[in-house]
Amino acid sequence: MMAFTRRNLAAALAATLVLMLPVSGSVAAERNYSFDTTPGKLPKTVIPVHYAIELTPDLEKLSLAGVEVVDIEAREPTARLTLNAVNMTLGAATIDGDTQRADITLDAAAESATLTFTQPITTGTHRLRIAFTARINSFGRGLFFVDYPTDQGIRRMISSQLEPADARRIFPCWDEPAFKATFALTVTVPRSFLAVSNMPVAHEEAVNSDLKQVTFALTPKMSSYLFVLSAGELERITAQADGVTIGVVTTAGKAEKGRFALDNAVKLLDYYNDYFGVKYPLPKLDLIAVPGGFGGAMENWGGITFFESRLLFDPATNANTARRSIFSVLAHEMAHQWFGDLVTMGWWDNLWLNEGFASWMQEKAAAHFYPQWRTWLNGYGQKQYAMALDARRTSHPIQQPIADQSEATTAFDGITYNKGQALIRMLESYLGDQAFRAGIRNYMAAHAYGNSTTADLWQALESAAGKPVTGIAASFTEQDGVPLIIAETTCNGTEQRMSLRQDRFMIAPARSTSANDDAKVLSPRHWQIPIAVGPLRATQPAEILLDGSAEIAAGSCGDPVKVNLGDVGYYRVEYGPRSREALAKSLTTMTPEDRVNFLADQWALVQAGRTELASYLTLTEGISADDHRTVWDQVIGTLSRLDRLARDRSARPALQAYARARLRPVFDRLGWDATGPDNDDEALLRSSLIRALGEFGDVEIIAEAKRRFAGFVQNPQSLPSALRDTVAQVVGISADRASYDTLISLARKSTVTSERLRYYYAAASARDATLARATLALTLTDELPSTIINGIISAVASSGEQPDLAWDFVQQNLDALTARQGPSFRDAFIPEVMTNFSDETHAIELAHFAPAQATSGGRVMVARALETIAIADDLKTRALPAIDAWTKTHNGR
Template sequence: MLAVMIVVSGAARAGSVFSFDATPGRLPKTVVPISYSIELRPDAEGVALPGVEVIDVDVREPTARLTLNAVNTTFASVTVDDGAERADVALDAVSETATFTFTQPLAAGAHRLRIEFTARINKFDRGFFFVDYPAGNSIKRLLTSKLEPADARRIFPCWDEPAFKASFALTVIVPRRFLAVANMPITREEMLEPNLKRVAFAPTPKMSTYLFVLTVGELERITTEADGVTIGVVATTGKAAKGQFALDTAVKLLAWFNDYFGVKYPLPKLDLIAVPGGFGGAMENWGGITFFESRLLFDPASNPDSARRGIFGIIAHEMAHQWFGDLVTMAWWDNLWLNEGFATWMATKAAEQFYPQWQSWLNGYGQKQFAMTLDARRTAHPIQQPVANESEAMVAFDAITYNKGQALIRMLENYLGEAAFRDGIRAYMAAHAYGNTTTADLWRALERAGHKPVTEIAASFTEQDGVPLISAETVCNGGAQRLTLRQGRFVIAPARTAALPSRDWQVPVAIGPVGAAPSPDIVLLRGHAEMPAGSCGEAIKVNLGDIGYYRVEYGPASRAALTKSLPQMSTADRVNFLADSWAMVQAGRAEPPSYLALVEAISVDDRRPVWDQVITVFSALNRLSRDRAERAALQRHARAKLRPVLDRLGWDGSGSGDDDDTLLRSSLIWTLGELGDEDVVAEAKRRFARFLGDPQSLPGALRDSVTHVVGVAADRAIHDTLLVLARKSTVTNERLRYYHAAASARDAALAGATLALTLTDEMPGTIVIGMINSVAYSGEQPDLAWDFLQKNYDALFAKLGPQFRDQFIANFMTNFSDEGHAAELAGFAPVQATSGGRVMTGRAQETIAISADLKARALPAIDAWIRARN
């Protein structure tokens, strides 16, 4: 096929390079912190955090007022320059600030503040918080921190915006039996009475406040040395040995990242800290990454072998942040994607490097698909989006920021070439180490290294929302075939809504014949293009290799040729073709049965990613059909397509336990159980009953899916058994498995009992959120759960914190697909309290409306198609 390069001109929307004074934020830039010296004395039982801090500041112009951030903090005294003057303190709870007013203006230049204060230790995962966890026959308490985006202010008064970088010298006073872990190594321990010790840590390099970390409790640590860095895994007593896989992973990733970035990891130590509750992911604190325990520790007795994939991925993501985010930090939250998009991309790239058998790009195709689904909506936002305040920063941590960011970076690397892209990243790191940047700084570095117009391409994807739609059709002329490409905007919106504005992108489009070697032609498309495309009838695939971030809609001739050639496509292209076909149904651009007809062409022995895509669609249709007449026929059809795949694999197939067949088997059991396959449910019950007497009888790879299916079908006895198993386990991933299975029971009385448990001290907030979601989603009791949330709002808000109000409730309401519940959400006053909450509410309302529209369009048409076939 003839290679075509269409280069178009246009004004680059590049944004501006970093300028401290021009960076958005709410704090005045007249006073800048240089260093903090902080002493904290956590009171775990009294949940208070007394402290004293000394801050060296640079006053840039004379001022008698100094404003910084503080939340839920009381002040004993604020003085300047060794007590030369005492300040009056005024607190503003809405802006989360404290203003110090002096009788005389501070002269321009260096000054030193001394602040005595008391902050709170929270029960929810913001600021400094406590986690109660089971250990043997007792309950222990651990204290730890989580500060992104803007919760350092909950620990100590500070300039809590990322552009205000400073160094931090921390000292803590804790019980002697506790281990304290922070960003830097311990430099001194001093024994105090009674049974206390003062622990001092080395000062950090310049960093943003949200990267500060402190964890204290009955902990143990395993370590090794790698490339001059002490790498450790920290866990509660008795669990550190389960961190060996994580430790080994961190060692090889450190060497690889040192080489890739061209700048060595600059701190003397890096700890990976397992937190047994409190938050569900991980946080990239510089030198002390915190993880939800089940995301870090691996135990072959309780984990499936495939759990190593998730552990590797999250470690790679957070370690990539040690450079992209920690060493070089975005100036403000509008450029959050610089942190998260890059780290998400790098985690998959690292997995391909060290575990190519996992095929992480192929098996992770759903990340990009999810981003494109959100990005096709009216409530989509640009990757680089305006962020007015901290509540809006919190809701910016979404699939567009992470997954669209990842997809864009992969597409740009493919366009520039791997070596040129890496050279650009190395130049960017070297130029901006210990500083702040904007997106424009990154484009400049990549453009100089790659000698291609990166800025114009990238800006069209980062500075506007939306998904490009490439319409492709082939036409024969004599014996030759020509391909026409036209660009538009892909939109998913309810019927009878106003059209969204058009968009214009510069899209690197990969094109090639099906079955050819993976060396596609690249067309840099803006508008439309026409080109030779082989001989008549030859199947021409657009987005060959599924690297591009765009949807493709094929004309009748192209689609027919590609459908006929489906078996000859690479797995990635089959998945892409299926995913785009379903997307056209979602957007109302194709009739719903067209996707099911395409599924008929899939072989029962096709690869896991292909069947995972089908499972995803069948599961979505099953959710939409809850309480609908079409459900029975839909479930029968889905079972008829999926059951032969499970029969081929068998329940006890051979394999490593970490291969695609093993993972597909687990997905099929889970899904067929939810679809009501009586044989699968019966077999799951039989295996679970045997497991209760002989835990080794159920392989780790099947425990999650078997337990889930048993939970969905549970009666009172099984439900109670699941809760007993959860309560007696001290292993976090086991506790989650049993609690969530119990919450998945379809019986309304059992669902009510599960919901009541969430108000007790039995489980931390992370499990509470999962339990309520499981009741609504897997247990199919959303109305029961919604009634519970409304009646118990105050208690749940006290337990779960602001994210319950600003994020969880809106996300929870997407379990519904009717206008009535959308209206109920809009009328629920607490979700309107912050601008971030209002953003989430708008997104949820649109999700509900789109689901209602798809339900009305798709289910009758699919039902008619199924009945006609039968």
């Protein structure tokens, strides 16, 4: 075996990073595109205007027969039409009746079909007819099937998932967001099925004793990725909201579990109608619960699909706190009905216009309807996650060049969602909420039913607010990176002043300087940054626009002065010794928002090698046992990170002992059971502590979890729903064969998706190698829904601490797993599962693993994974000796 060095790892990472560099010159996404200049693979000489589609799915053969008639507009004479199609067979393709029949050429790599006619078609409108046969997939792309358990046995339904580019798996189409058209769908399904699409059913008639034909009303103009079809033995409950029928669609017997979502959807529709200034334009909006196939939610216009556990709430099986995540996902997807569906980005380089705004609006809506949730405080981790990614060499601008559909898939990440969300919140705070909303309303009105770019949004906001927006926003969207504000105070008599200057915050392990891309990847950055700064006791912080450096008055000498008051800004802060000491002494007098922001910045500085681990740990010693959940979650997350790095290291037992000593007083204050009314934050903190203490080996916590779990098996009512996930997880981590078999048995018996996931994931966390192998073997059977297979393998690698077993299993069964899970298994999951390692040997192994780099998107994901491993390796090298020294003097305090 070849011996690898850190220089080898650096060279591998550098070689992969070269593939990710943007084109020279300005970022493509900053242009204000017209339709003709919008990026994409398809020529724009012919555009679709209307699709009339007939589909006949065969649920036994898992095939899909179809015919479509597409009204097209030829913008110039042409004998060739190119559109998208993948994994399908095209039959006859004719134009304007049978006047011409096309020769058909399929390009699997380009996912396209070219129709060539003997005579050019003339400029103007034409009608194209294509017969085709496609597949119903086992994985959640295109049209897919879901087999789910019921009390009457296994049932099968179908549903669709098309973003970013999988409508081409259902019917031939111009599958790029700029090609908007209307859609009229007719589908033939079993008579016992309920079929749901974007629009209401217009007509339904029996075909024979077994089948019926369902025709849906015509959609508005929309992009192909927003098309939806779900069908099965489903039921629907409805409510009315401002003339719109809102429905929750579930498998039979579960509709009432959608009542919480339905009630909140009614409130959200009214709220969004008012906020955006444009009423929801469709006659209905269905929320469709799918018990498998894909793991999230998708904003299809008029028919949002959700993984079942993301939508349904049952107090008998769900913790009350589950309502928070259900509301959050619902608010996100409903916001997309405007940002994304009504107004759509022209190309995937502007994806953040969809996802960043929906992520921001979900928090804004939660703060409006449920202020007791303190959603911005409790969601602080979203911004922290984005900043951690954005501090790396493999980061990318919010607006990034996207070459093809494989790269489009990689854009659905923490930069697009969470940095986008943080930027929008910062801009709203800077402009004022009324001016900001006026700009959004103008933007919506100007671009309804069309496509837009980021430049269009900046123009609308700047016009409404009368403040500079473009320069600020462009500095955050057109370049990658996290600003670092370096702040220090000086005294002149009793007067205190603070100097501020900006730099670039990087978490960048040492690497070879021979790579010619270093200068580009590590180039300086400059931002225009809205800053809120002032003494902790200030009623009104100073608000400045930092464009380089500045010096400001900062109260009386010795006053603790904080930058980023309220934690609204997207930047890190590094304080000089005087400022940091004053703030550390005043930690308990800060608001929870400022306290968690200060802690998170200090931990980030440790990761970047800009301060020592002991300084962060000393800071945490000042946190009281009754501090807010978010503050303790930051500490728990950091200790857990260090614990994972210490796996198989001699320093781990002392680290875990320190973590137990630090966290146990917090848990003892809360106890296993609430003594009075239990608020959500206490319930969530209790669960976090039980799980963390179980992972840190607290024998009392583990024993009590096992005792309670045994009682639950005998009497399910004995264990509150709020503790079931956590108790099952602790039991899973320490499972022997008997408890493992009990977890698997509970999963197999349940017909409730959230319960099945609870027990399968708990079993996958078993740290016994024999049990881990048994779990991995399940992923090759039909027992597990394809939705969770990737997650189960990840759980074996991470919670179960068996990354080598998981990686060996993936390599040995790559073909079978890829066939079942689809291309994303190869392109995205393999790099992701490898981030459970923190050593150069596995990094080089990934760099040389050809299947994971078959597409440009796959190469992007590999580069990100390599850097994740390198960062972990670097942190491990620095932090573990420091934590070992710390615990020798602090354990038992």
